[in-house]
Amino acid sequence: MYDIIIIGAGTAGITAYQEAIKHTQNILIINDGSWDTTCARVGCMPSKVLISAAHRLHDLQETDKVGLNIKAQVDTTQVMPHVRALRDHFTQATLKEVESWDAQHKIQGKAEFIDAQTVQVNQQQYQAKAFILAVGSTPTYDAEWKQQLGERLITSDQIFELDAIPKSLAVIGSGVIALELAQAMQRLGCDTTIFARSRRVGALTSPDLQQLAQELLSNELKIKFEVLPQNVRKIGNQVKLEFSEQGQTQHLMVDYVLVATGRRSHLDSLNLQQIDSQFGNLKELPIDPQTKQLGNYPIFVVGDAHTSTPIQHEAAHEGRGAVHNCLNYPKLKSLKDLTPLSIVFSQPEMAIAGQSYKQLKNKNIDFVIGKVSYERQGRAMVLAKNKGAVEIYIDKRTRQLLGAELFVKSAEHFAHTFAWLIDEGVTLDELLAKPFYHPTLEEGLRTALKHARRQLRD
Numbered sequence: 001m002y003d004i005i006i007i008g009a010g011t012a013g014i015t016a017y018q019e020a021i022k023h024t025q026n027i028l029i030i031n032d033g034s035w036d037t038t039c040a041r042v043g044c045m046p047s048k049v050l051i052s053a054a055h056r057l058h059d060l061q062e063t064d065k066v067g068l069n070i071k072a073q074v075d076t077t078q079v080m081p082h083v084r085a086l087r088d089h090f091t092q093a094t095l096k097e098v099e100s101w102d103a104q105h106k107i108q109g110k111a112e113f114i115d116a117q118t119v120q121v122n123q124q125q126y127q128a129k130a131f132i133l134a135v136g137s138t139p140t141y142d143a144e145w146k147q148q149l150g151e152r153l154i155t156s157d158q159i160f161e162l163d164a165i166p167k168s169l170a171v172i173g174s175g176v177i178a179l180e181l182a183q184a185m186q187r188l189g190c191d192t193t194i195f196a197r198s199r200r201v202g203a204l205t206s207p208d209l210q211q212l213a214q215e216l217l218s219n220e221l222k223i224k225f226e227v228l229p230q231n232v233r234k235i236g237n238q239v240k241l242e243f244s245e246q247g248q249t250q251h252l253m254v255d256y257v258l259v260a261t262g263r264r265s266h267l268d269s270l271n272l273q274q275i276d277s278q279f280g281n282l283k284e285l286p287i288d289p290q291t292k293q294l295g296n297y298p299i300f301v302v303g304d305a306h307t308s309t310p311i312q313h314e315a316a317h318e319g320r321g322a323v324h325n326c327l328n329y330p331k332l333k334s335l336k337d338l339t340p341l342s343i344v345f346s347q348p349e350m351a352i353a354g355q356s357y358k359q360l361k362n363k364n365i366d367f368v369i370g371k372v373s374y375e376r377q378g379r380a381m382v383l384a385k386n387k388g389a390v391e392i393y394i395d396k397r398t399r400q401l402l403g404a405e406l407f408v409k410s411a412e413h414f415a416h417t418f419a420w421l422i423d424e425g426v427t428l429d430e431l432l433a434k435p436f437y438h439p440t441l442e443e444g445l446r447t448a449l450k451h452a453r454r455q456l457r458d
Contacts, residue, residue, distance in 0.1 A: 005128035012303030013134035015319035036091035054187035065384035130298035130326035135266035166255040178260035205358035348388040351415035354403030370452030385409040
């Protein structure tokens, strides 16, 4: 009997193995499919390569905003090969790590539970004192659409395999993945249309910032809010989408349809009902949101397999922590103790650090909002990146920094700083006592902090 069996070799599973091997050699990791992680293969890394090319091209096309007149000859034929080449570099690094592991510790195959202590893989059974389920997730899509459209319907798993930037694209969804890829494709010369179920883009929960994001992004992207295609049909090498807008039936012809409406867990492959009959309904699995324990069993579900925050660094953190819970069972610790941090690599970037506006409102926390617009912020104007705004949330009673939402250039860096400061429990007064170099984008944050302080004096 093994001390731990890990099922799944994505970010959470690989990190769990790397942690477990420090404490015991009596472990097994089972994986069905690729061992190079969703992040490296079809997620974080290839998408950022594509986005980097798109934003670099966009900057070249807007050099007049910094007083330059550049006539550039644009050729995007090497963008997708470049994406795959760099993607392969990242995946090879991961595969090299996995190949260095003891062969007796890993099995390729599909795992299914026989009972709470036993799984079956390739007609062989294996038992463990504890399990870590890190099976990840896969993009969702309409099976009927896929049957009709075939290779013309793609998800984030297939988009990076395209030979070239398509001439036209319809994106279904307006969340993080949809927005990042849609803006990148548009900037690379692909005529892109977003169909959004709701009036919402990205991850921002602040009503003011959400409204601002919709306005700014709609200047660049064709976003059809609260409109979804009613019918899709493949015609030759294109797709015809029919939809209703303002009471009129309309249609759109595109080369591809990218569906980015969410992901579903691979937990359905494990036969969890063999552990407990109540585990047949995946939507109602009794998984503790803090310890990630499944029911009362020494089984822990980590990473994208079951989460409201499908973020790489959180998956890795959960994988490490799950090993502690397995080896110290029934003494458990929280696996969700990181300060929240999420980033959308649009332009302007979106980010949330700490508690969001929506979370604070839902908890009825009494807080003030320090705001700053970057439209007239000095350094932002110098860079010709003077778009967006920032909101900073300060507790009225303790004056502590609770969170921030950002829609501005360098939001990825600002958000990290805010997350670290929240970890330290800093107050508004301590923040304002920090140095702010001139002229920098950070000076805008001081403006927001001073706005919050004025409200606390009233």
